[in-house]
Amino acid sequence: MNALQFNFNIPKYILTKTLGRWVPSIHWNPRFSCLHWGETDEPRLPNQDWIKIKVKYGGICGSDMNLLFLHDSPSTSPYVSFPFTIGHEAVGTISELGTKVEKLSTGQRVVVNPILSCESRGLEPCPSCLRGDESLCEQKTKGEIDSGLLIGACRDTGGSWSPYLVAHKSQVLPLPDEVNDLNGVLVEPFSCALHAVLRNPPKDGDRILVIGAGVIGLSVVAAIKALGYNCRVAILVKHKFQGDMAKTLGADEVIYLNRDYVEETANHFGAETLKPVFGPEVVQGGANIVYECVGRKQSVTDALRFAKSGGTVVILGLASIMKKIDWTTVWLNELTVKGCFAYSTNEFEGRKINTLQIAIELMKRGKVDLSPLITHQYPLNEYKVAFNTIKKRNRENALKVIFNHDQTTIGG
Numbered sequence: 001m002n003a004l005q006f007n008f009n010i011p012k013y014i015l016t017k018t019l020g021r022w023v024p025s026i027h028w029n030p031r032f033s034c035l036h037w038g039e040t041d042e043p044r045l046p047n048q049d050w051i052k053i054k055v056k057y058g059g060i061c062g063s064d065m066n067l068l069f070l071h072d073s074p075s076t077s078p079y080v081s082f083p084f085t086i087g088h089e090a091v092g093t094i095s096e097l098g099t100k101v102e103k104l105s106t107g108q109r110v111v112v113n114p115i116l117s118c119e120s121r122g123l124e125p126c127p128s129c130l131r132g133d134e135s136l137c138e139q140k141t142k143g144e145i146d147s148g149l150l151i152g153a154c155r156d157t158g159g160s161w162s163p164y165l166v167a168h169k170s171q172v173l174p175l176p177d178e179v180n181d182l183n184g185v186l187v188e189p190f191s192c193a194l195h196a197v198l199r200n201p202p203k204d205g206d207r208i209l210v211i212g213a214g215v216i217g218l219s220v221v222a223a224i225k226a227l228g229y230n231c232r233v234a235i236l237v238k239h240k241f242q243g244d245m246a247k248t249l250g251a252d253e254v255i256y257l258n259r260d261y262v263e264e265t266a267n268h269f270g271a272e273t274l275k276p277v278f279g280p281e282v283v284q285g286g287a288n289i290v291y292e293c294v295g296r297k298q299s300v301t302d303a304l305r306f307a308k309s310g311g312t313v314v315i316l317g318l319a320s321i322m323k324k325i326d327w328t329t330v331w332l333n334e335l336t337v338k339g340c341f342a343y344s345t346n347e348f349e350g351r352k353i354n355t356l357q358i359a360i361e362l363m364k365r366g367k368v369d370l371s372p373l374i375t376h377q378y379p380l381n382e383y384k385v386a387f388n389t390i391k392k393r394n395r396e397n398a399l400k401v402i403f404n405h406d407q408t409t410i411g412g
Contacts, residue, residue: 003162004383005036006067007083017070027068028387035068036083037383043085043158043166046145047122048098050166053110057185058160058380058403059089062214064152065390066295066318073320080153081146087160087403088114088152091175091184101169109175111187112167113356114151115342120168121145132345132352135195150342161380163405173356178364182371185402186215187363188343190370191355192316193219194227194362195343198355200314202231202289207269209286209306210235210251212293213242215373215400216316218249220291225250226367234268234287236261236302241397248372265306279326280305287311295319301326309333316340377404 016033019026030037045052064086066072094108104110117134118125121143128136141147148154151165158165175184193216202208202224208231210220217235224233234253237243243254255265262281266273271285283305292303295317303313304327313335330337343355362368376396378386380403389396 001040001042001163002038002380003040003085003158004087004380005040005083005085006034007036008077009034013070020069024069024391025384025388027070028384033068034070037381040085040162042164043156045096045098045166046156048100049122049169050098051094051101051104051169051172052096052164052166053090053092053112053172054095055087055090055092055160055163055165055405056181057091057377058087058162058405059185059189060087060386060390060401060403061089061189062216063318064088065387068387071318071320076149079140079147079149081148081155084148084153084155085157085159085162085165086152087162087165088112088150089185089188089402090114090151090160090165091181091187092405094172095164098169104169104172104174109181109184110172111175111184111356111360112151112165113171113173113343113354114167114188115171115344116140116145116148116150116154116157116168118143119170134344135342136344161383161403163380173354173360175360176364178366179360180371182374183363183369186219186370186373186400187356187359189215190219190223190368191343191359192216192340193223194359195346195355196220196291196314196316196340197223197227197229198346198348198358199340200289200291200312200338201227202229204230206231206288208233208288209265209269209290209303210293211290211299211303211306212317213237213239213246214293217291217293218242218245218373218399219370220293220316221246221251222249222368222370226362231288234265236265239394239397242399245373245399249368262302265302269306269308271306271308285309289314291316292319293317297322297325304329304335304337307333307335310335312336312338314338314340373400374402375399376401377407378402379404379407
């Protein structure tokens with residue numbers, strides 16, 4: 001089978017890092033980059049507790065593009081194993097079952113929780129896994145499979161940027177008939193948003209700001225509305241097509257990143273803008289909670305200054321090494337700044353369950369339909385077209401781009 005894999009190579013890394021700012025497409029040119037396209041073996045079941053899945057749709061996540069653009073911090077490198085097949089967002093059907101797998105059957109539609117925690121590694125649970133924080137597992141480099149935060153970053157599991165992957169039985173969730181495959185491939189990114197909101201829930205009457213209108217930012221809006229919180233949600237977006245989708249998903253206010261966006265955002269929250277002796281405006285007042293979903297220097301800076309005194313900033317964007325961020329407002333306004341990674345176990349209707357199961361349940365009940373987020377589908381061999389579509393998302397009106405493994409010609 002053909003697959004898209006990432007294999008770290010120092011000369012290629014230096015070359016791509018050096019030339020990529022002028023020629024972005026070099027990041028997905030296998031001749032020069034760490035990305036490899038070609039024939040590879042189907043992944044094998046590590047043991048009889050595992051399942052092989054034939055992938056129908058594989059999502060292209062912002063974290064995947066971060067990987068291709070070499071924006072990831074080196075501090076995450078111990079938690080991967082090269083070469084790995086990329087892709088952790090997947091919906092498909094079961095093609096092979098280990099002999100110790102029960103209550104699942106071949107041909108069944110499923111989605112995958114890609115987190116490779118203690119249970120999938122055949123280990124006794126660490127303290128994080130015991131309390132239901134599988135995404136914070138302390139044994140990501142141990143056990144019966146190689147190092148990897150998740151499927152799509154471990155060489156033993158494969159990933160959704162290929163026709164097949166394998167997953168431990170604890171990671172596989174059946175998809176009910178009420179949830180179509182397009183929503184199925186979005187269960188994973190929606191769960192990232194759900195986890196952030198359920199761990200940092202708005203209070204009645206809170207005023208919320210979401211920064212960024214990619215899939216995660218839009219999913220935060222959808223999550224807040226699907227969960228029925230009594231609060232008002234504003235979102236800071238870059239493009240009109242993103243703003244239109246934010247309104248469709250329930251945003252109460254859309255603010256565009258124009259030259260006056262600081263003043264407009266402050267006015268929306270009844271805050272005051274103050275002029276320092278030099279530098280950007282200071283905002284006095286703001287949102288009760290800011291969900292930062294971009295992970296860039298400017299978005300983090302905005303998140304810190306648009307939070308009101310005593311407010312909370314939740315960082316979902318993949319912020320890594322950033323210079324010259326002014327942290328004054330954190331101590332001056334006694335802000336709570338929290339990171340949020342992936343999903344694990346969350347409380348829902350009085351019980352603790354897996355975040356992906358909550359996402360599926362909300363979709364099943366008709367509380368949320370994210371399928372309109374998928375604007376482009378491509379066969380895997382058209383990966384260069386897919387990545388260029390994402391790079392030129394404003395011109396292409398691209399929200400979510402996915403690989404369709406049943407597709408053999410270019411689609412959009």
